[in-house]
Amino acid sequence: xxxxxxxxxxxxxxxxxxxxxxxxxxxxxxxxxxxxxxxxxxxxxxxxxxxxxxxxxxxxxxxxxxxxxxxxxxxxxxxxxxxxxxxxxxxxxxxxxxxxxxxxxxxxxxxxxxxxxxxxxxxxxxxxxxxxxxxxxxxxxxxxxxxxxxxxxxxxxxxxxxxxxxxxxxxxxxxxxxxxxxxxxxxxxxxxxxxxxxxxxxxxxxxxxxxxxxxxxxxxxxxxxxxxxxxxxxxxxxxxxxxxxxxxxxxxxxxxxxxxxxxxxxxxxxxxxxxxxxxxxxxxxxxxxxxxxxxxxxxxxxxxxxxxxxxxxxxxxxxxxxxxxxxxxxxxxxxxxxxxxxxxxxxxxxxxxxxxxxxxxxxxxxxxxxxxxxxxxxxxxxxxxxxxxxxxxxxxxxxxxxxxxxxxxxxxx
Amino acid sequence: xxxxxxxxxxxxxxxxxxxxxxxxxxxxxxxxxxxxxxxxxxxxxxxxxxxxxxxxxxxxxxxxxxxxxxxxxxxxxxxxxxxxxxxxxxxxxxxxxxxxxxxxxxxxxxxxxxxxxxxxxxxxxxxxxxxxxxxxxxxxxxxxxxxxxxxxxxxxxxxxxxxxxxxxxxxxxxxxxxxxxxxxxxxxxxxxxxxxxxxxxxxxxxxxxxxxxxxxxxxxxxxxxxxxxxxxxxxxxxxxxxxxxxxxxxxxxxxxxxxxxxxxxxxxxxxxxxxxxxxxxxxxxxxxxxxxxxxxxxxxxxxxxxxxx
Numbered sequence: 001x002x003x004x005x006x007x008x009x010x011x012x013x014x015x016x017x018x019x020x021x022x023x024x025x026x027x028x029x030x031x032x033x034x035x036x037x038x039x040x041x042x043x044x045x046x047x048x049x050x051x052x053x054x055x056x057x058x059x060x061x062x063x064x065x066x067x068x069x070x071x072x073x074x075x076x077x078x079x080x081x082x083x084x085x086x087x088x089x090x091x092x093x094x095x096x097x098x099x100x101x102x103x104x105x106x107x108x109x110x111x112x113x114x115x116x117x118x119x120x121x122x123x124x125x126x127x128x129x130x131x132x133x134x135x136x137x138x139x140x141x142x143x144x145x146x147x148x149x150x151x152x153x154x155x156x157x158x159x160x161x162x163x164x165x166x167x168x169x170x171x172x173x174x175x176x177x178x179x180x181x182x183x184x185x186x187x188x189x190x191x192x193x194x195x196x197x198x199x200x201x202x203x204x205x206x207x208x209x210x211x212x213x214x215x216x217x218x219x220x221x222x223x224x225x226x227x228x229x230x231x232x233x234x235x236x237x238x239x240x241x242x243x244x245x246x247x248x249x250x251x252x253x254x255x256x257x258x259x260x261x262x263x264x265x266x267x268x269x270x271x272x273x274x275x276x277x278x279x280x281x282x283x284x285x286x287x288x289x290x291x292x293x294x295x296x297x298x299x300x301x302x303x304x305x306x307x308x309x310x311x312x313x314x315x316x317x318x319x320x321x322x323x324x325x326x327x328x329x330x331x332x333x334x335x336x337x338x339x340x341x342x343x344x345x346x347x348x349x350x351x352x353x354x355x356x357x358x359x360x361x362x363x364x365x366x367x368x369x370x371x372x373x374x375x376x377x378x379x380x381x382x383x384x385x386x387x388x389x390x391x392x393x394x395x396x397x398x399x400x401x402x403x404x405x406x407x408x409x410x411x412x413x
Numbered sequence: 414x415x416x417x418x419x420x421x422x423x424x425x426x427x428x429x430x431x432x433x434x435x436x437x438x439x440x441x442x443x444x445x446x447x448x449x450x451x452x453x454x455x456x457x458x459x460x461x462x463x464x465x466x467x468x469x470x471x472x473x474x475x476x477x478x479x480x481x482x483x484x485x486x487x488x489x490x491x492x493x494x495x496x497x498x499x500x501x502x503x504x505x506x507x508x509x510x511x512x513x514x515x516x517x518x519x520x521x522x523x524x525x526x527x528x529x530x531x532x533x534x535x536x537x538x539x540x541x542x543x544x545x546x547x548x549x550x551x552x553x554x555x556x557x558x559x560x561x562x563x564x565x566x567x568x569x570x571x572x573x574x575x576x577x578x579x580x581x582x583x584x585x586x587x588x589x590x591x592x593x594x595x596x597x598x599x600x601x602x603x604x605x606x607x608x609x610x611x612x613x614x615x616x617x618x619x620x621x622x623x624x625x626x627x628x629x630x631x632x633x634x635x636x637x638x639x640x641x642x643x644x645x646x647x648x649x650x651x652x653x654x655x656x657x658x659x660x661x662x663x664x665x666x667x668x669x670x671x672x673x674x675x676x677x678x679x680x681x682x683x684x685x686x687x688x689x690x691x692x693x694x695x696x697x698x699x700x701x702x703x704x705x706x707x708x709x710x711x712x713x714x715x716x717x718x719x720x721x722x
Contacts, residue, residue, distance in 0.1 A: 025495075055495060057536065057537070059491060059537075060495030060537045063488050067464070067496040070499075071504060090488075093488075093489060207476075210475065
């Protein structure tokens with residue numbers, strides 16, 4: 001084991017290297033590119049025995065990844081944002097082939113307008129695809145979860161591709177101290193890939209991705225994939241326990257922070273949870289009974305563990321770093337579906353949209369969220385959803401609009 | 414065919430007499446594409462994985478049936494060559510790391526219609542060729558989006574009526590020259606074939622099978638439903654496509670294009686056109702002399718250029 005100061009992107013690359021990925025179809029996109037460049041460097045220097053092929057699009061990249069996994073090699077690939085969207089037909093297409101591989105997504109907001117900065121709208125578009133999703137909050141977690149993701153994807157009862165998500169910029173380009181496990185220890189945790197019966201070989205004819213006629217076989221196979229995804233919950237628990245035994249780092253399906261005796265809970269996914277934890281500490285110092293719950297698994301969604309950790313809480317503030325147009329925060333809906341009708345569910349479930357396009361969330365904003373929960377509990381009235389957006393920010397937009405207006409009306413004629 | 418090539422297919426009776434591809438597929442009666450795929454499969458054999466893009470032939474493998482004795486992978490309309498890349502690379506890795514034996518290896522064959530080959534899949538095809546992918550691409554070209562009812566595609570010929578080009582002149586555009594586009598990438602091999610010329614087809618597939626690198630085949634596929642003719646006419650229309658010069662049988666290799674079957678006497682194009690309902694408007698209610706002669710002029714100009722070269 002060595003300790004290094006590396007970025008989230010480099011941590012993802014280390015995960016792929018230690019997993020001994022055989023094959024990497026690749027395509028560059030900001031802020032992911034450093035992952036494939038790092039791996040390409042190791043392949044070129046002979047430090048990693050992996051075949052990399054530069055594809056012409058993410059659509060082709062995911063096709064090649066699924067096809068190679070279905071042929072029987074361990075596949076790694078990575079993308080971000082528009083790339084994930086460009087690949088989306090195949091993101092929904094390949095899981096049904098039941099060929100496991102790992103895709104690292106570096107979250108970045110979607111157009112329009114165009115941005116390079118992070119939010120989770122990209123990866124949530126893959127929510128219903130059949131890919132399982134693991135969301136990371138630190139660079140260490142990115143490396144470790146990439147290894148866990150291979151075990152999960154290749155688990156006999158699962159056999160589905162897995163997305164490991166890290167936030168662009170906040171993790172992708174941030175250096176943190178990371179323990180890089182010994183290759184031999186990783187080999188013990190993650191043995192070589194067994195394609196089971198999903199493989200193309202002469203003399204073993206196999207048809208993949210075929211048509212079905214009628215709704216009966218369609219419903220059957222779609223539901224079977226859903227059941228396999230649900231099997232990901234016990235499988236993940238088993239694998240995470242193995243990982244903890246081997247490497248001493250715990251990765252439950254939920255991260256809970258000071259939530260056991262908390263009355264108020266922040267529910268937040270990804271790296272912004274580290275900011276929220278800092279805010280929790282400060283509120284605790286001020287005597288507020290606040291805690292945090294962060295889902296590491298988005299698919300399968302840890303319904304039952306969430307019901308347990310949130311039972312009896314007075315209120316939950318859901319921070320969504322995404323926006324479903326015409327509905328609001330996706331996590332808020334997800335959590336509501338888990339809690340609704342439970343007798344001991346928190347009576348207040350407030351929705352906050354924040355961190356769009358990389359917008360920071362200030363400590364005071366976390367304090368305000370808890371105040372909103374307080375007030376709602378006192379008034380007995382659920383609060384309306386709220387966008388985290390300050391008067392200063394609005395003034396910034398007004399300035400840009402003033403420039404645009406001046407240039408359009410009084411600029412070069 | 415170059416002089417040096419030794420073919421085992423010298424006469425029709427040399428062609429394989431057993432059929433590898435199973436019967437009873439959902440393809441239409443008289444499907445010229447299926448005829449070509451039959452003949453191609455007989456030569457390529459069962460140590461193959463067919464990587465398919467959305468089109469008529471996607472319906473060959475309908476759970477739990479397949480006419481193939483080997484393997485099949487459906488991808489998407491745009492990315493069959495990328496699927497072939499993934500399979501080929503994975504097999505190469507497995508061979509290099511000695512996880513499979515040489516005899517477990519497969520030939521990777523992309524199978525798409527013209528909709529994918531001429532249009533949506535052109536980017537992934539171009540890239541697979543540019544990467545030197547070791548694969549065979551078979552395009553069954555029925556000159557329209559046939560599986561959805563023969564809408565105009567980039568392969569539709571000038572003047573043909575399609576379900577989206579219904580006026581008196583038919584389709585106003587021109588068939589894209591995919592052979593030239595593919596050949597411009599300088600791959601190992603490009604050829605045109607047609608099921609109604611099985612000897613020419615067999616020799617080309619035999620040759621392609623023996624090569625490495627990107628090998629691309631376009632099979633003109635007379636289509637009873639899309640072109641509007643009686644299924645029993647399918648082979649005859651194929652013959653006429655060649656005899657009128659509408660479908661030149663040729664191959665590209667080492668920078669050279671060679672025509673493999675040049676009739677000593679040409680039939681007029683209208684012999685080919687008048688057999689097909691999609692060109693009926695050229696003859697009824699009155700003869701559209703201008704358009705027929707325009708089509709003839711283009712075919713003549715093509716062959717005049719071949720002669721000059």
